[in-house]
Amino acid sequence: MDFSSKIGVFDSGLGGISVLHTIHDLMPKEDLIYFGDSLHNPYGTKSKEEITERCIEICDFFMAQDVKAIVIACNTATSACVNLLRDKYPIDIIGMEPALKVACEKGEHQKIAVWATNLTLKEKKFARLMERFEDEHTIYKIPCPKLVELVETEKLQNTDLVYAALHEYLHQTQGEEIDSIVLGCTHFVFYKERLQDMLPSSIQLIDGNYGTAHHLKDILTHKNLLNDSTGTIEWHNTDADKINLSKRLLKQLEGTL
Template sequence: MHKNPIGVFDSGVGGLSVLREIRKLLPEEDLLYVADSAHAPYGDKPKEFILERSATIMDFFVSRHVKAIVVACNTATGAAVKELRPKYNVPMIAMEPAVKPASERSQTGIIGVLATNRTIDSNNFRILFARFAGQVTIIPQACPGLVELVEQGNLKGDEIRALIAQYVHPLVAQNVDMLVLGCTHYPFLAPIIQEIAGDSVTVIDSGAAIARELKSRLEKATVLANRQTQGSVQFWSSNEAGTAKRVISQLWQADIEVIKLPEAILI
């Protein structure tokens, strides 16, 4: 099991923000990343569809003998993880918006959470909000359109700035001092989000915390890679390989190859 890879997946390319934290913390591990970009965004899809796609991708990972699966998608976490966790005999690490550290660091007692509609409407999110409701005021903000722009590799320009301002300015007006990125696509927009929010607001995501949790789980299972060389990273996508290669290479900041997922799991 030491040599087996770790599977990481997202509705699209957003989970690369989590993958880079895993790579940074566990450089010796072999990583498999699946971007289900042909079906992105999950945020506007029915729960049943997300559950089916997540199960299909997890089955793919199991067929590749992964030793752990990271669900690097807040929407898939909210819609599918509770149902799927008992069905797989593989450690599963799921996303949780960084509400806890944000609440601990907030000075105004008001934090904003940027996320997809599906994530905000999920039971996981409602439970998370209720857990910290007595400590801070949490203001969720749905951000339709941002995932699609990141999926296109569109990370700057007037269109994206205007859309981010539309979502962030109302939160700043309500005196938030912590802004939680509740979608793994959003860290790629963090510089613009920070600029628009201003210096009095701290922008925070949970990618590094997920990487630490993964390391902890692997240590407890005594299956951390024990090689002295750097592990490999393999990228798979349900999108056309050419489009996927361009966007993933841009976000990963390296010229990488992308493999088209097998036909059996594309539909």
């Protein structure tokens, strides 16, 4: 492993492409490997043990590629096993968690809806995060499994289905003067523009993608591991049929589709 080694980025499926996009935008000279586990998606309804088994298999694959860092571009996988993975592998492993802290720092007595998967919201990791802020702020936990499914089944362009799902989850805090919605799953970033059109400007949408990418850059900078190559992206997925969709989703985020 040296500065020219690649960075591994993985997710339960296609949501992590939103993180891949942010990393590529922030560090365009880094060579990236994206691994989507769409064959075993969704992680949000699986047991912690099942998710851990999948993550170890993916990280073993990355280690065989001699990557210099691994990004768990999945809040659910991070919740399930990030500490175990950090103990197991001798490289930096960057995880993600819902950006609740960022939302709470917007002001006093914030009302915040956290949209995430069932497992993320039930895990001790998020419970500990909530404990830091729930005395001062009002926090609503909203599991949103349909938003993962619509990305994975290539239905983002189905306006009726998308808006029906968004309205369903927005309805769960209807009547409350929400200050922000934390998009606590990387799949949900694909709905950001639609949500901005649906919501009043007073409600902020917050995700952890930039913070994760910036943290990765800080680590690589500190260790003199920043690359100066052309910035390639290598694609892998346990469901090979999803690779072309993966590339289209990245182009969509880049505004080139």
